[in-house]
Amino acid sequence: LVSISNIQLSSDILDLLLPAMKTKNIGDIELDNNHFANAREGIDFVIKVAESIPTLRSIVWIKNPIHDINDALHLVDKMNDHPGIDNICLWECCREGVNGYELLCSILKKNKKCSEIYFRHNNVRTMGDTFLSDFLKSNPPLKCLNLENNHLNDDDMVLIAEALKENTNLKSISLDDNPITEDRGIKALRKAVFDETDLNSVASSNHTCCIHGPFYPRINDFEPDHNRCGKIYYLLSCRNREQTNCYHLDLEFGDDCRKFAPYVIESVEHYAAGCDYYYHSDIEKPLSIVYEIMRNWKMPQLYENYSSA
Numbered sequence: 001l002v003s004i005s006n007i008q009l010s011s012d013i014l015d016l017l018l019p020a021m022k023t024k025n026i027g028d029i030e031l032d033n034n035h036f037a038n039a040r041e042g043i044d045f046v047i048k049v050a051e052s053i054p055t056l057r058s059i060v061w062i063k064n065p066i067h068d069i070n071d072a073l074h075l076v077d078k079m080n081d082h083p084g085i086d087n088i089c090l091w092e093c094c095r096e097g098v099n100g101y102e103l104l105c106s107i108l109k110k111n112k113k114c115s116e117i118y119f120r121h122n123n124v125r126t127m128g129d130t131f132l133s134d135f136l137k138s139n140p141p142l143k144c145l146n147l148e149n150n151h152l153n154d155d156d157m158v159l160i161a162e163a164l165k166e167n168t169n170l171k172s173i174s175l176d177d178n179p180i181t182e183d184r185g186i187k188a189l190r191k192a193v194f195d196e197t198d199l200n201s202v203a204s205s206n207h208t209c210c211i212h213g214p215f216y217p218r219i220n221d222f223e224p225d226h227n228r229c230g231k232i233y234y235l236l237s238c239r240n241r242e243q244t245n246c247y248h249l250d251l252e253f254g255d256d257c258r259k260f261a262p263y264v265i266e267s268v269e270h271y272a273a274g275c276d277y278y279y280h281s282d283i284e285k286p287l288s289i290v291y292e293i294m295r296n297w298k299m300p301q302l303y304e305n306y307s308s309a
Contacts, residue, residue, distance in 0.1 A: 001027060001029075003029075003060075005030065005032035006034075008034060009042065018045060023053065026049075028060065029046060029059050029060065030059075031064060032062040039065060040074075050082055051082075053084075056084050056085055058087035058089065059089070060089040060091075061089065061090050062091040063091065066098060067095050069102060073102075073106055077106070079111070086116070087114070089116075089117075090119055091120045093122060096123065099124070101129070104122070114142060117146070118146040119145075119147055120149055121150065122150060124147060124151060124152060125150075132159075132160070135163075136160060137163035139167050139169055142170055143170065143171045144171060144172045148175065149176070150178055154188075157189055157214075160173075160189070161192035162188075162192070164209055165205075172210050173210075173212070174212040174213055177213070185214070190219070192205065193207075194219050194231050198248065198252045199252060203232065205231065207228045225274065226274060226276075229275040232275075236284075246297050249293075264293060265290050268293070272286040
């Protein structure tokens with residue numbers, strides 16, 4: 001890692017640095033708040049260094065303002081063309097007059113190998129365009145996407161939420177400090193990762209992606225199987241407090257559900273073990289849920305009826 005932070009890089013200094021950094025075995029380059037005489041000069045410098053280092057994995061460009069969209073596109077085009085770069089970090093660089101959304105779309109369209117994109121505070125406005133959500137819905141190999149502190153609104157969040165229902169690769173998306181509301185944008189995102197309508201909707205929610213920012217506690221903090229178990233058990237626990245598990249099971253699966261009563265009871269233990277219920281003070285114990293089901297379904301009589309049949 002070569003990190004140059006809070007140091008002004010004049011033309012003379014760049015001329016000295018360039019031959020010293022070219023062709024070296026560098027994995028990551030970070031340029032942070034360097035007060036370039038002009039952005040293009042800094043961009044040309046980092047591109048020349050990157051082109052000489054095939055082993056380079058990431059470029060981090062923070063608080064170095066870019067006022068011309070053509071300069072910004074030139075930078076990301078070279079990042080996209082590089083054979084090794086799969087981590088792109090552009091933070092707080094797109095100033096007014098440069099819509100970061102165009103820049104973001106350029107990365108998403110051209111860089112098929114990118115696993116992490118950090119695009120915080122970059123004046124991103126979709127203006128109703130759906131490319132971002134369509135891209136996420138296509139389930140690309142992208143693992144991490146940071147879009148904090150931009151101008152994404154409720155409409156964008158609804159589209160992103162719909163995309164997350166189809167995405168199984170994205171593990172983290174950061175959306176804090178965007179102008180979204182609890183009633184629409186946040187509600188849609190929460191439902192995408194934890195739809196509590198019924199057990200089937202919980203099971204088909206996104207269990208892979210952890211959404212950072214809009215709500216707490218975070219959902220999907222663990223491995224997908226663990227997350228799925230935790231959500232299903234949480235719903236069973238909430239219903240247990242109201243003594244409504246049997247009502248909902250009959251409603252959701254029909255009377256035939258009772259034929260599978262032993263498997264239902266076994267699943268309670270399975271989901272409890274999978275979610276470490278004992279770490280949560282507001283979660284009911286498995287025995288309480290099993291007792292509720294056995295009592296309300298009148299298990300002894302049920303067993304006798306099916307045995308005689």
